[in-house]
Amino acid sequence: xxxxxxxxxxxxxxxxxxxxxxxxxxxxxxxxxxxxxxxxxxxxxxxxxxxxxxxxxxxxxxxxxxxxxxxxxxxxxxxxxxxxxxxxxxxxxxxxxxxxxxxxxxxxxxxxxxxxxxxxxxxxxxxxxxxxxxxxxxxxxxxxxxxxxxxxxxxxxxxxxxxxxxxxxxxxxxxxxxxxxxxxxxxxxxxxxxxxxxxxxxxxxxxxxxxxxxxxxxxxxxxxxxxxxxxxxxxxxxxxxxxxxxxxxxxxxxxxxxxxxxxxxxxxxxxxxxxxxxxxxxxxxxxxxxxxxxxxxxxxxxxxxxxxxxx
Amino acid sequence: xxxxxxxxxxxxxxxxxxxxxxxxxxxxxxxxxxxxxxxxxxxxxxxxxxxxxxxxxxxxxxxxxxxxxxxxxxxxxxxxxxxxxxxxxxxxxxxxxxxxxxxxxxxxxxxxxxxxxxxxxxxxxxxxxxxxxxxxxxxxxxxxxxxxxxxxxxxxxxxxxxxxxxxxxxxxxxxxxxxxxxxxxxxxxxxxxxxxxxxxxxxxxxxxxxxxxxxxxxxxxxxxxxxxxxxxxxxxxxxxxxxxxxxxxxxxxxxxxxxxxxxxxxxxxxxxxxxxxxxxxxxxxxxxxxxxxxxxxxxxxxxxxxxxxxx
Numbered sequence: 001x002x003x004x005x006x007x008x009x010x011x012x013x014x015x016x017x018x019x020x021x022x023x024x025x026x027x028x029x030x031x032x033x034x035x036x037x038x039x040x041x042x043x044x045x046x047x048x049x050x051x052x053x054x055x056x057x058x059x060x061x062x063x064x065x066x067x068x069x070x071x072x073x074x075x076x077x078x079x080x081x082x083x084x085x086x087x088x089x090x091x092x093x094x095x096x097x098x099x100x101x102x103x104x105x106x107x108x109x110x111x112x113x114x115x116x117x118x119x120x121x122x123x124x125x126x127x128x129x130x131x132x133x134x135x136x137x138x139x140x141x142x143x144x145x146x147x148x149x150x151x152x153x154x155x156x157x158x159x160x161x162x163x164x165x166x167x168x169x170x171x172x173x174x175x176x177x178x179x180x181x182x183x184x185x186x187x188x189x190x191x192x193x194x195x196x197x198x199x200x201x202x203x204x205x206x207x208x209x210x211x212x213x214x215x216x217x218x219x220x221x222x223x224x225x226x227x228x229x230x231x232x233x234x235x236x237x238x239x240x241x242x243x244x245x246x247x248x249x250x251x252x253x254x255x256x257x258x259x260x261x262x263x264x265x266x267x268x269x270x271x272x273x274x275x276x277x278x279x280x281x282x283x284x285x286x287x288x289x290x291x292x293x294x295x296x297x298x299x300x301x302x303x304x305x306x307x308x309x310x311x
Numbered sequence: 312x313x314x315x316x317x318x319x320x321x322x323x324x325x326x327x328x329x330x331x332x333x334x335x336x337x338x339x340x341x342x343x344x345x346x347x348x349x350x351x352x353x354x355x356x357x358x359x360x361x362x363x364x365x366x367x368x369x370x371x372x373x374x375x376x377x378x379x380x381x382x383x384x385x386x387x388x389x390x391x392x393x394x395x396x397x398x399x400x401x402x403x404x405x406x407x408x409x410x411x412x413x414x415x416x417x418x419x420x421x422x423x424x425x426x427x428x429x430x431x432x433x434x435x436x437x438x439x440x441x442x443x444x445x446x447x448x449x450x451x452x453x454x455x456x457x458x459x460x461x462x463x464x465x466x467x468x469x470x471x472x473x474x475x476x477x478x479x480x481x482x483x484x485x486x487x488x489x490x491x492x493x494x495x496x497x498x499x500x501x502x503x504x505x506x507x508x509x510x511x512x513x514x515x516x517x518x519x520x521x522x523x524x525x526x527x528x529x530x531x532x533x534x535x536x537x538x539x540x541x542x543x544x545x546x547x548x549x550x551x552x553x554x555x556x557x558x559x560x561x562x563x564x565x566x567x568x569x570x571x572x573x574x575x576x577x578x579x580x581x582x583x584x585x586x587x588x589x590x591x592x593x594x595x596x597x598x599x600x601x602x603x604x605x606x607x608x609x610x611x612x613x614x615x616x617x618x619x620x621x622x
Contacts, residue, residue, distance in 0.1 A: 045542060269354055269583075
């Protein structure tokens, strides 16, 4: 049934997303002694995989719901994804953003047609502002990662990856809110041939690692990581999927993230955001364990502030 | 006859090069009001189009010449390209580099198997050092841009581009030593359907612009440009081709190069070197002249010092 949902989801969103490239580097392969391919969701519309989940979630709404629009609170890629997906489908997207959000992100959401409400930069204020919009407009709230339609949509990147490389043994994915790794794990389970899914997570925000260890959703007390997309925690919908289908989470240090990121810029000649480098850093850290395996790394996005590159 | 040479060259080098991707950005198209595609030679082996010309030049040598090896003097992409092409074909490449060359470039040439001789950082010293090697080894000197086999090899990028987009009206190319634009102009002439070729050149090193104006090869007195690959001048082999087949050279300011470069990083999510941004900067500068045209920009390479990005 999940496999049918994934397949239906993929054909549903296909007209609205890019089938992104899968690339590799001979030099990286030689350097680490593993054949690794990179699925480039940095080339996805609006620059990240989140376009997939946002599009699917909106398309699954009833006509009445669509007429009323959608709401989310986010200062990152999901705000942009929901805005662009909504405007492609000609519906309204209300985006709650903290008044501390960088101008570049505010402009991006505006550029994609999102209707922005600002709030104080606290979780409480965000929820309040969203509830207020829902009260006024009857719009539907869509969570960035803890929503089954978002998870299924995100999983389509791995379906495409396995179409191109059916023989994959392992897919590395960054883990933040859990929406990408949960979708990837479902796709790998139903479309792969014993294909494992491994999460990469910064030590500084290792809530998902601890959640798997302790069997309950854990949170981060501090979020001192360059991987700004991975500061969030898991949710009750994606956590059971991750428990069932994710084989392992490998934690990495900040300097390992920066060094993996630089290697990708230098060798693959692509622009990625720090969160995307975390999955590759995890592979680099434990590379001896993956000798002779067919490995893929899912590059989650490329929306980075070029004035603040860590090199 | 040139068309046959181009076709033969392309099938000759194909096993040793990548057919690089051609990409586009809806946002860039909307922003400039032109449909433009980018041919990504930054994804070429060793990160630049120069792999094409270097490979062709080596493959055209006699067996005796191959046994003796090849020589060039360069501190840039051609040194790396010749080294890699030579090692792929199992022949020796002697590379003369100024002792002022950055360590990263020296290491890259070594990594590709080039045999380096250092010299003082003057043209005279480079020529002397090359001649010394030729005297000792009977190796064949291969010029980075003023060599017909190099020019034909470089032209294969535009052949591929026109295979994918036969309807192109204009191809923008950066102009430095003239080897890329001459090859592109030949390919556009013989494979295109009235496809124009336009050069982009920094005002700071506008020797090619002045050469076309004055009907003779001109030189630069200073080379204060960020486009480090474009500081060289035309040669007697590529200049007549450029005179016959290049429609126009558009000069751009340094800030326009940086701004075009940033736009490509932000929107296409690819890593390019400043020289590559010059062609796109030329299109941006005169964009009103290209409304309703099908336009391509040739991205020449992606070998950039990430610690010195201009943003």
